[in-house]
Amino acid sequence: EEQEEDMQRELRCFLRHITERLYLDRRFKTFTKPVDTVQVPDYLQVIKQPMDLSSLLTNIDKHKYITVNEFVRDADLIWNNALTYNPDSATLDRKIRHRAHALKDALHAIIREHLDPEFEKACEAMKERR
Numbered sequence: 001e002e003q004e005e006d007m008q009r010e011l012r013c014f015l016r017h018i019t020e021r022l023y024l025d026r027r028f029k030t031f032t033k034p035v036d037t038v039q040v041p042d043y044l045q046v047i048k049q050p051m052d053l054s055s056l057l058t059n060i061d062k063h064k065y066i067t068v069n070e071f072v073r074d075a076d077l078i079w080n081n082a083l084t085y086n087p088d089s090a091t092l093d094r095k096i097r098h099r100a101h102a103l104k105d106a107l108h109a110i111i112r113e114h115l116d117p118e119f120e121k122a123c124e125a126m127k128e129r130r
């Protein structure tokens, strides 16, 4: 009903704020768009669930996430995929892994700083009711 729609609108606003903060951070430029599988042809053999910051924004606007936890599961794919695809000691791999860890830390710091646990509980309760 009405207050549930208000809560979901507030959730989408919160998730957009997080995603836009990360999108604007120059360290995370490599994570803003889907990996170009023409330039990186073996990417989809290695990574089964690609994710990126622009896709998160699209998903938010398509009402894919009704709890913060569902959003975090997709957001965690971004940096986890980068660790998986870049395991070597080569300089570029290490640079991307460093950025992946920075993305993980920034994502979870913003959530810890801004998320009211009672709000997430209310979203989870609504998910159970549906």
Ligand SMILES: CC(=O)c1csc(NC(=O)C2C[NH2+]C2)n1
Pocket: 030, 031, 035, 040, 081, 082, 083, 085, 086, 090, 092, 093, 096
């Ligand atoms: C987004 C992401 O994880 C990504 C984009 S390119 C890349 N890695 C490379 O191009 C090579 C360095 N060893 C493979 N990783």
